[in-house]
Amino acid sequence: MTDQRVNSPRTGATASVAGPGARKxxxxxxxxxxxxxxxxxxxxxxxxxxxxxxxxxxxxxxxxxPQPVPTVTVTAAPPTPTVKAMDRNGDETAFQKALPSTVLQFALGSFAEAKKVKEELGALEVWDAEYSDGGSGEVALRAGQWATSDEAADAAAAWTTAAGEPDREGDVKVGKKVVGQYAVVPAKNGSAVVVWQNGTAVLQATGPADAMEDFYAAFPL
Incomplete structure (x- = not known):
C-alpha cells in the first residue's frame, strides 16, 4: 500500500497522503x-x-x-515673330545696326531717320522704327544717341516727362554696373510708354501695356 489514511484529530476526516512510490x-x-x-x-x-x-x-x-517633392521650374521659350522682318541694307551706322530686327514676337516693319527730332535735341542721330506681331500688336520705337551720358540722361528725363507720370521706375544695368534709368508710363487705350537710357543711348517704346516691360527687358540695347 502506497497511500496511508490519516485521521484528522480535529475533524475526524481521513486524508490521503502520497507515499514515496507516488507516480510523477x-x-x-x-x-x-x-x-x-x-x-x-x-x-x-x-x-x-x-x-x-x-x-x-x-x-x-x-x-x-514623407519625402520632399522636388520643385521643378519650367521656363517657357520666349515668343518669336510669325511675320518676316523688313530687309535691311548694309549702309547703316553702328547705332542703327545695334537696333534689332526682331524683339520677342515683334518684327521690324519700318525704319527711318528722325532728322527734326535730332536737330531739336542736339543728338548725334535719332531713328524711328515700327515693330509688329502681324496682328493688333504694334510697337513704335524712337532711339537716339548723344555725345555724352549726361546729355543722354537729360534727354531720357525730357522724354519721360513728356510721356506722363511713371508708375514704375528702376535702374538699367549692364552686368552689375548701373548705366541709366528706366520708367514705365501708363498711356491711353491700354497702351504704355517705356523710356530707358543705356549710356549715351536713349530709347522710347510705345505699345500694348502688357508687353512693354517684356519688350524693354528683351531689347538688346
Whole structure:
C-alpha cells in the first residue's frame, strides 16, 4: 500500500497522503503545459498588437516620413515673330545696326531717320522704327544717341516727362554696373510708354501695356 489514511484529530476526516512510490507527471505532460502557456502568451501579445494598431497606427508600424517633392521650374521659350522682318541694307551706322530686327514676337516693319527730332535735341542721330506681331500688336520705337551720358540722361528725363507720370521706375544695368534709368508710363487705350537710357543711348517704346516691360527687358540695347 502506497497511500496511508490519516485521521484528522480535529475533524475526524481521513486524508490521503502520497507515499514515496507516488507516480510523477510525465515529460510529455510538462511539454503540453509549456505549449499551452506559450500559446496563451502569444494570444495576449497578438491581442495587444491588434488593439494598439487600431488605437494608434504607429504602435505596430512605423509611418514613413514623407519625402520632399522636388520643385521643378519650367521656363517657357520666349515668343518669336510669325511675320518676316523688313530687309535691311548694309549702309547703316553702328547705332542703327545695334537696333534689332526682331524683339520677342515683334518684327521690324519700318525704319527711318528722325532728322527734326535730332536737330531739336542736339543728338548725334535719332531713328524711328515700327515693330509688329502681324496682328493688333504694334510697337513704335524712337532711339537716339548723344555725345555724352549726361546729355543722354537729360534727354531720357525730357522724354519721360513728356510721356506722363511713371508708375514704375528702376535702374538699367549692364552686368552689375548701373548705366541709366528706366520708367514705365501708363498711356491711353491700354497702351504704355517705356523710356530707358543705356549710356549715351536713349530709347522710347510705345505699345500694348502688357508687353512693354517684356519688350524693354528683351531689347538688346
Amino acid at each position: 507527471a510525465s515529460p510529455a505532460v510538462y511539454r503540453r503545459r509549456r505549449l499551452v502557456a506559450v500559446a496563451g502568451l502569444l494570444v495576449i501579445v497578438l491581442a495587444v498588437v491588434l488593439v494598439g494598431g487600431f488605437v494608434w497606427p504607429g504602435f505596430w508600424r512605423a509611418e514613413a516620413a
